[in-house]
Amino acid sequence: xxxxxxxxxxxxxxxxxxxxxxxxxxxxxxxxxxxxxxxxxxxxxxxxxxxxxxxxxxxxxxxxxxxxxxxxxxxxxxxxxxxxxxxxxxxxxxxxxxxxxxxxxxxxxxxxxxxxxxxxxxxxxxxxxxxxxxxxxxxxxxxxxxxxxxxxxxxxxxxxxxxxxxxxxxxxxxxxxxxxxxxxxxxxxxxxxxxxxxxxxxxxxxxxxxxxxxxxxxxxxxxxxxxxxxxxxxxxxxxxxxxxxxxxxxxxxxxxxxxxxxxxxxxxxxxxxxxxxxxxxxxxxxxxxxxxxxx
Amino acid sequence: xxxxxxxxxxxxxxxxxxxxxxxxxxxxxxxxxxxxxxxxxxxxxxxxxxxxxxxxxxxxxxxxxxxxxxxxxxxxxxxxxxxxxxxxxxxxxxxxxxxxxxxxxxxxxxxxxxxxxxxxxxxxxxxxxxxxxxxxxxxxxxxxxxxxxxxxxxxxxxxxxxxxxxxxxxxxxxxxxxxxxxxxxxxxxxxxxxxxxxxxxxxxxxxxxxxxxxxxxxxxxxxxxxxxxxxxxxxxxxxxxxxxxxxxxxxxxxxxxxxxxxxxxxxxxxxxxxxxxxxxxxxxxxxxxxxxxxx
Numbered sequence: 001x002x003x004x005x006x007x008x009x010x011x012x013x014x015x016x017x018x019x020x021x022x023x024x025x026x027x028x029x030x031x032x033x034x035x036x037x038x039x040x041x042x043x044x045x046x047x048x049x050x051x052x053x054x055x056x057x058x059x060x061x062x063x064x065x066x067x068x069x070x071x072x073x074x075x076x077x078x079x080x081x082x083x084x085x086x087x088x089x090x091x092x093x094x095x096x097x098x099x100x101x102x103x104x105x106x107x108x109x110x111x112x113x114x115x116x117x118x119x120x121x122x123x124x125x126x127x128x129x130x131x132x133x134x135x136x137x138x139x140x141x142x143x144x145x146x147x148x149x150x151x152x153x154x155x156x157x158x159x160x161x162x163x164x165x166x167x168x169x170x171x172x173x174x175x176x177x178x179x180x181x182x183x184x185x186x187x188x189x190x191x192x193x194x195x196x197x198x199x200x201x202x203x204x205x206x207x208x209x210x211x212x213x214x215x216x217x218x219x220x221x222x223x224x225x226x227x228x229x230x231x232x233x234x235x236x237x238x239x240x241x242x243x244x245x246x247x248x249x250x251x252x253x254x255x256x257x258x259x260x261x262x263x264x265x266x267x268x269x270x271x272x273x274x275x276x277x278x279x280x281x282x283x284x285x286x287x288x289x290x291x292x293x294x295x
Numbered sequence: 296x297x298x299x300x301x302x303x304x305x306x307x308x309x310x311x312x313x314x315x316x317x318x319x320x321x322x323x324x325x326x327x328x329x330x331x332x333x334x335x336x337x338x339x340x341x342x343x344x345x346x347x348x349x350x351x352x353x354x355x356x357x358x359x360x361x362x363x364x365x366x367x368x369x370x371x372x373x374x375x376x377x378x379x380x381x382x383x384x385x386x387x388x389x390x391x392x393x394x395x396x397x398x399x400x401x402x403x404x405x406x407x408x409x410x411x412x413x414x415x416x417x418x419x420x421x422x423x424x425x426x427x428x429x430x431x432x433x434x435x436x437x438x439x440x441x442x443x444x445x446x447x448x449x450x451x452x453x454x455x456x457x458x459x460x461x462x463x464x465x466x467x468x469x470x471x472x473x474x475x476x477x478x479x480x481x482x483x484x485x486x487x488x489x490x491x492x493x494x495x496x497x498x499x500x501x502x503x504x505x506x507x508x509x510x511x512x513x514x515x516x517x518x519x520x521x522x523x524x525x526x527x528x529x530x531x532x533x534x535x536x537x538x539x540x541x542x543x544x545x546x547x548x549x550x551x552x553x554x555x556x557x558x559x560x561x562x563x564x565x566x567x568x569x570x571x572x573x574x575x576x577x578x579x580x581x582x583x584x585x586x587x588x589x590x
């Protein structure tokens with residue numbers, strides 16, 4: 001029997017959701033509105049792709065079960081905080097996400113900034129919970145997350161994305177923004193999983209390639225979905241990227257060209273999965289899922 | 296010859312400033328405006344008290360020279376990021392800090408939010424640079440910083456501070472807000488220094504007491520200064536706390552009562568410095584400096 005892609009993704013997503021639900025400070029913990037805003041932002045759904053990639057890469061690298069739990073969950077906190085801040089009026093000014101009011105609409109701007117800030121701190125607390133084993137330094141996982149999250153990672157990508165709204169989109173600008181804004185965190189997910197499993201250089205290099213290519217494919221898929229779907233399908237206003245002259249893959253390559261690029265990137269991701277001691281079917285499943293979003 | 300307090304503080308502050316200047320991404324690193332905003336926020340002066348406490352606690356705990364450099368500098372990044380976000384229009388809405396335009400006034404709100412976000416990430420990268428030695432877990436330093444920075448630390452304190460502007464200030468509210476908003480990070484400074492030095496339980500407990508009490512005294516001194524100084528002396532509008540009905544020690548205890556409390560806290564901090572293997576004169580100097588700010 002072939003590997004059940006959908007079932008694998010569903011099971012992992014449910015596990016991530018249950019862990020987040022349990023580990024986040026409970027509703028009613030003072031300051032109450034802060035912890036409510038944090039739970040609202042994180043527990044409101046999502047594909048949990050970054051966490052699943054981290055867990056699956058740890059498995060593929062031969063890690064013991066659960067070895068990447070802390071880093072995997074930390075990725076969802078980190079990603080969730082960036083969404084809160086990206087939605088703020090001074091940034092993308094989005095009122096709706098996943099069909100619900102964004103955090104600043106529901107709790108106010110100050111609470112949204114502070115909930116994001118607290119979630120970033122918590123992400124590092126969770127990432128640090130398991131020290132990395134040899135051949136890595138014990139704090140290698142925290143360093144990975146910090147670099148992906150910082151001014152040469154996610155935050156730098158958001159700055160470039162905002163600045164690019166003023167300009168004619170170029171292929172180079174799209175590649176640069178996609179890499180920093182999205183692919184760095186997918187790359188980090190793969191690397192943290194591998195590092196938590198104690199992977200050596202060769203395995204780490206292969207999974208790094210996987211993570212980066214899957215991340216680039218994911219952002220293109222996101223651009224394609226935004227350009228081609230209805231608001232109901234994606235839970236936020238459709239076509240909003242074009243309206244704002246966002247620097248997207250669709251603006252540069254067209255819909256078909258963008259789909260082709262996503263396919264090529266997924267192929268490159270899968271090609272990097274060689275010589276791994278653990279199961280790779282889940283990593284194929286994730287890549288497959290990402291391509292399916294563009295068609 | 297007695298210990299030269301002023302010279303010690305000056306030398307350490309200059310060392311911290313030089314390290315920050317060198318280690319931060321240079322002006323011109325893309326995205327340029329982001330890195331400029333980060334440098335502007337961090338290199339614009341400041342007493343560097345948190346860093347100096349961290350370094351001095353590592354020395355007092357018998358640590359080798361330089362053992363707490365990463366955590367000490369990380370504290371200045373963390374503190375600097377909280378100032379940027381606290382100054383935002385949706386929070387305290389301050390236009391001037393240390394006599395200069397605040398980050399959002401100079402670079403815009405989006406850049407201010409993002410520069411703060413990137414500085415928090417960088418703080419964790421720097422804190423992780425040196426793993427903690429036994430008897431602590433290697434990632435203990437990151438955990439300390441994350442807890443002090445999070446929803447039950449600095450961010451939680453800022454939420455309570457904003458909420459308290461609506462209420463009649465009480466002694467309990469002042470104590471709770473001061474503890475989370477300010478003392479947690481001073482406590483963290485002392486503990487990270489002790490942990491970096493490999494301190495055992497007893498030494499860690501004493502330095503924890505020192506850090507927390509010095510932090511509480513520092514916030515009271517800040518309240519006293521705000522209530523009693525001219526704008527020129529403190530580099531921001533004087534009396535702004537009272538105008539906004541901030542929950543301050545002066546509002547609850549009056550100027551003389553607040554000064555007395557600061558003195559008592561400094562005495563308690565100094566009393567906790569027993570049985571330390573390294574020099575304690577610098578820790579006395581810091582406590583002395585903090586009291587001198589209230590008179």
